[in-house]
Amino acid sequence: MHWLLLGLAVAAFAVAFNTTATWLMALCLIFALLFLLGWILGLYSARAGARSRDETAMIDPVELRRLREQAEARKLAAQQQQSGEPPVA
Structure with missing residues (x-):
């Protein structure tokens, strides 16, 4: 759409x-003008929109906490498995 505005600007300059x-x-x-x-505003908007992050891919704090707890549990299980201790339930 913003390229159409550039064409209209060139045409208006030609007529002027x-x-x-x-x-x-x-x-x-x-x-x-x-x-x-x-x-210019349309071009800027298109370029800024292409560089923005996808908001649906962001993790909320509750999900982040749950992932950290799972990582800690896996780390603890790996340490216990290496030391030969039985897992704690």
Whole structure:
């Protein structure tokens, strides 16, 4: 969508440079600048959106705590298995 704004800005500049009416030139220049501003904002928005993280992949604190507890339990079980002690229930 933002590339369409760039095309419209170029077209407005072309009309502004080729017209003989002052009011039409001023109007086209204003539109061209607005289209350019819209294109820049759209381009920035598209690039910033592509670099943002996926919020659905984030882990909530409860899930993070549960994963840490599981890791600690596996670590304790591995240590007990290496030392030959029976696991504690």
